[in-house]
Amino acid sequence: MSSAISELQQEASHAHIHPPPQGFIAKYVISFDHKVIAVQYFITAGLFFVLAGLLAELLRAQLTQPHNTLLSAQTFDEAYSIHGTAMVWLVIIPVLTGGFGNLAMPLMIGARDVAFPWLNMFSFWLFPPAGILVFLSFLYGAPRAGWTEYPPVSMETTGTALWCAGVFLIGVSSTITGINFMVTIIKMRAPGMTWTRMPLFVWATLVTAFLSAIATANLSAALAGLFNQKVFGVPFYDPAHGGSAVLWQHVFWFYSHPAVYIMILPAFGIISEILPTFVRRPIFGYKAIAYSSVAIGLVSFMVWAHHMFTSGLAQWVQLPFMILTMAVAIPTGIKIFSWVATLWRGKIRLSTPLLFTLGFLACFTFGGVTGVMLASVPADIHEHATYFVVAHLHYVLFGGSVFGIFAGLYYWWPKMTGRLLDERLGKWHFWTMFLAFNATFLPMHWLGLLGMQRRVSYYDSQFHSSDLLSFVAGTNLFVSISAFVLGASMLIFAYNALRSAKAGKVAGPNPWGARTLEWMTSSPPPYYNFAEIPIVLSGPYDYGKPLPYANISQDLATEPVA
Amino acid sequence: MATHALQVSDAEYQEVRSHRLLGFLFFLISDSILFCSFIFSYLYDRSASPMWPPAGVERPGLYLAAVNSIVLFGSGVTMHLAMEAWRHANRTRFTQYIIATIVLGIGFLSGQAYEYTHLHDTWWGSVFGASFFTLTGMHGFHVFIGVCFLITVLLQARNGVYDQNRYFGLTAATLYWHFVDVIWVALFFLFYVY
Numbered sequence: 070m071s072s073a074i075s076e077l078q079q080e081a082s083h084a085h086i087h088p089p090p091q092g093f094i095a096k097y098v099i100s101f102d103h104k105v106i107a108v109q110y111f112i113t114a115g116l117f118f119v120l121a122g123l124l125a126e127l128l129r130a131q132l133t134q135p136h137n138t139l140l141s142a143q144t145f146d147e148a149y150s151i152h153g154t155a156m157v158w159l160v161i162i163p164v165l166t167g168g169f170g171n172l173a174m175p176l177m178i179g180a181r182d183v184a185f186p187w188l189n190m191f192s193f194w195l196f197p198p199a200g201i202l203v204f205l206s207f208l209y210g211a212p213r214a215g216w217t218e219y220p221p222v223s224m225e226t227t228g229t230a231l232w233c234a235g236v237f238l239i240g241v242s243s244t245i246t247g248i249n250f251m252v253t254i255i256k257m258r259a260p261g262m263t264w265t266r267m268p269l270f271v272w273a274t275l276v277t278a279f280l281s282a283i284a285t286a287n288l289s290a291a292l293a294g295l296f297n298q299k300v301f302g303v304p305f306y307d308p309a310h311g312g313s314a315v316l317w318q319h320v321f322w323f324y325s326h327p328a329v330y331i332m333i334l335p336a337f338g339i340i341s342e343i344l345p346t347f348v349r350r351p352i353f354g355y356k357a358i359a360y361s362s363v364a365i366g367l368v369s370f371m372v373w374a375h376h377m378f379t380s381g382l383a384q385w386v387q388l389p390f391m392i393l394t395m396a397v398a399i400p401t402g403i404k405i406f407s408w409v410a411t412l413w414r415g416k417i418r419l420s421t422p423l424l425f426t427l428g429f430l431a432c433f434t435f436g437g438v439t440g441v442m443l444a445s446v447p448a449d450i451h452e453h454a455t456y457f458v459v460a461h462l463h464y465v466l467f468g469g470s471v472f473g474i475f476a477g478l479y480y481w482w483p484k485m486t487g488r489l490l491d492e493r494l495g496k497w498h499f500w501t502m503f504l505a506f507n508a509t510f511l512p513m514h515w516l517g518l519l520g521m522q523r524r525v526s527y528y529d530s531q532f533h534s535s536d537l538l539s540f541v542a543g544t545n546l547f548v549s550i551s552a553f554v555l556g557a558s559m560l561i562f563a564y565n566a567l568r569s570a571k572a573g574k575v576a577g578p579n580p581w582g583a584r585t586l587e588w589m590t591s592s593p594p595p596y597y598n599f600a601e602i603p604i605v606l607s608g609p610y611d612y613g614k615p616l617p618y619a620n621i622s623q624d625l626a627t628e629p630v631a
Numbered sequence: 632m633a634t635h636a637l638q639v640s641d642a643e644y645q646e647v648r649s650h651r652l653l654g655f656l657f658f659l660i661s662d663s664i665l666f667c668s669f670i671f672s673y674l675y676d677r678s679a680s681p682m683w684p685p686a687g688v689e690r691p692g693l694y695l696a697a698v699n700s701i702v703l704f705g706s707g708v709t710m711h712l713a714m715e716a717w718r719h720a721n722r723t724r725f726t727q728y729i730i731a732t733i734v735l736g737i738g739f740l741s742g743q744a745y746e747y748t749h750l751h752d753t754w755w756g757s758v759f760g761a762s763f764f765t766l767t768g769m770h771g772f773h774v775f776i777g778v779c780f781l782i783t784v785l786l787q788a789r790n791g792v793y794d795q796n797r798y799f800g801l802t803a804a805t806l807y808w809h810f811v812d813v814i815w816v817a818l819f820f821l822f823y824v825y
């Protein structure tokens with residue numbers, strides 16, 4: 070054992086400590102430090118979250134009545150298009166990769182930084198201009214075909230060009246971050262951290278980085294084609310000149326289905342860290358969770374056409390896509406079983422991060438089930454383009470990704486800032502958000518099954534029986550009120566976050582008594598993360614056994630139980 | 632940045648080099664997917680069309696493209712020879728071959744410019760033209776970047792940024808140049824032969 074350690078010791082001594090940067094700009098603006106870049110991502114994405122959220126409230130305000138005149142049909146279309154675009158590309162993807170990936174991954178693998186700190190900085194600085202371009206499109210007539218921007222409708226607006234440019238930039242940023250993270254995880258793990266000793270969040274980030282680096286190039290191609298058609302009249306997607314509108318759908322979904330896993334895998338990773346910490350027992354099925362992420366990543370390239378069951382594909386094409394899509398539920402189900410089994414007979418501490426994790430499990434599982442319903446071609450032909458799809462995608466993206474994001478924020482906030490968020494406010498936040506979320510999106514399932522179309526601003530002419538219409542109108546009013554409460558619940562978090570700067574309890578290095586490496590250094594960590602590169606002797610989740618690290622300074626290497 | 636590399640230990644240099652090499656390979660994979668995506672689009676539109684090329688559109692001439700291909704593959708050979716010369720510490724040869732590669736690259740771009748200006752006007756409005764210009768244009772842009780890359784490498788080599796065992800920039804430029812060559816094989820086949 071000791072000779073093995075001394076060999077690892079030699080490997081660890083390679084990494085030098087660079088002097089910290091001086092001056093405001095170098096420290097906080099053009100920073101190369103992964104922890105600062107993570108905060109930059111959180112703040113920027115937080116602003117876009119507020120804007121995109123306000124757009125959503127505007128949409129719900131319009132839908133409080135069947136024939137409301139608050140917004141014109143055109144403004145309504147613009148609002149949902151930019152709402153979806155911003156939530157997907159300016160909030161969820163940057164927060165989960167640039168935000169949490171940067172904050173936690175290098176620390177968790179015991180590295181001083183990512184492989185290419187300069188590229189990391191560059192990648193962040195593509196993000197604000199990307200968002201600004203997307204929102205600027207409002208000035209020129211924002212695109213009106215949803216976040217998916219199918220031509221020919223997307224060709225009708227001038228803002229489409231700006232939209233393409235903005236999303237293209239964020240795609241480039243995502244590609245660069247993906248490559249950077251892959252190299253970091255493959256090459257820079259602390260000595261002794263074999264693949265199966267990697268924390269599960271790092272596994273999730275690895276697969277996400279792979280998807281970002283590989284799949285996003287298709288988005289770039291699709292957007293370049295759309296931009297060229299809009300600006301130069303190059304007719305890729307224009308059937309009048311030999312192009313094909315369905316082609317856009319193929320290329321777009323060949324990126325965007327893998328992208329929904331970019332939006333969920335890191336959240337899987339976050340809750341896989343939180344569960345064992347707050348249940349005080351090893352995660353159940355470590356390998357099953359790790360390898361099922363890989364399986365999901367690979368299968369995600371083979372299911373894109375399930376978004377196109379009503380686009381006139383031949384039946385023999387639809388069938389394999391239907392079966393493969395349903396098969397995605399298998400690795401996903403394996404994960405859910407493992408998480409529930411981790412809870413089983415654990416010493417559960419119901420702190421805020423765990424509450425959000427449980428919220429995630431409930432909502433995400435529900436969204437997975439409706440996903441399998443949608444995957445069935447005959448059912449989808451009825452449900453496609455209705456509020457049933459809206460309900461599904463919000464159960465997975467809000468109930469899944471956003472709950473996962475808040476779980477991660479409550480969990481890593483003390484590491485990031487050195488102070489804890491208030492637990493009582495956190496619980497208020499959770500319960501209002503959880504109840505309002507379900508009140509908002511659960512009824513959308515039956516609205517969809519009753520035939521309410523998505524992406525329309527009036528629904529009075531869709532329902533011919535007045536009984537039905539008054540039921541639909543009442544339900545919509547209820548949904549809208551819940552959506553306002555849901556929006557308001559975010560204020561509790563904002564207050565909690567601001568308050569923690571002054572009144573938050575000082576966290577100390579390891580407030581939750583976790584065992585992964587990011588907790589084996591001070592909070593917030595020093596510029597160089599670890600005084601000495603740690604050495605890893607076994608896996609991260611063996612609660613009840615001594616800590617598996619060498620080279621960690623002794624006063625930090627404790628496992629206090631809060 | 633590269634001069635800085637000379638001040639670090641061998642072990643550290645090897646580590647940084649291996650990171651950059653892996654990162655660069657991932658970049659090339661991502662880049663080739665960009666091309667694949669457009670090639671898929673081309674084949675998709677093509678298979679949906681009743682006749683190909685569409686009515687009223689002429690295929691581009693094979694002759695010029697063949698000459699141009701020879702120029703580009705020739706530059707692949709000179710690039711390879713430049714790398715070999717570097718490995719055998721023959722700086723004069725190295726400089727000559729790099730300059731030859733740059734000249735051939737510029738030759739290819741000139742050929743492409745000539746071809747573009749002599750194509751039919753009907754091209755712009757058709758999906759055949761759309762794919763042709765997008766794919767060969769993207770490829771031409773890559774050649775252009777490659778030429779800039781090679782000029783940088785040449786200047787850096789002359790300024791002593793690399794030494795006999797530390798020349799990652801040169802390795803990357805070589806990989807990139809060969810990558811651009813391989814893409815051209817696919818494009819040549821798709822547009823001029825198939």
Ligand code: HEM
Nearest residue numbers: 329332333375376394398437440441443444453454462465
């Ligand atoms: C068991 C797993 C899942 C299955 C079987 C599944 C299946 C489907 C199907 C068949 C559709 C197409 C519905 C239609 O347009 O008619 C769909 C839509 C959608 N899904 Fe899923 N899904 C799953 C998980 C997820 C996850 C994890 C996410 C994201 C985190 C997600 C995000 C979306 C989104 C955003 C849409 C709507 C796209 C649009 O705007 O048209 N899904 N899903």
Ligand SMILES: [Cu+2]
Nearest residue numbers: 326329375376
């Ligand atoms: Cu999908």
